[in-house]
Amino acid sequence: MASVNVEMVKCACEDCVCVVPVAKAVSRDGKAFCCDECAEGHPHQAGCDHAGCTCHG
Incomplete structure (x- = not known):
């Protein structure tokens, strides 16, 4: 395999x-x-700051 x-x-x-x-x-x-912001579950409601991404937890 x-x-x-x-x-x-x-x-x-x-x-x-x-x-x-x-x-x-x-x-x-x-x-x-x-x-780290994504890994911590967005405790500060901040996004990951990567272009085109709108995540904030």
Whole structure:
């Protein structure tokens, strides 16, 4: 069976549309996020500040 090397993942924040390299993802509870704000569940209702993304938790 061939192995698959996944290099890019979608941010685990439901509202987020960002896709990040696995190596640069913020890991929390086994999930990959694009930034600390998404990983922390948007405690300040701030977005991830990535172009085209409107997530705020």
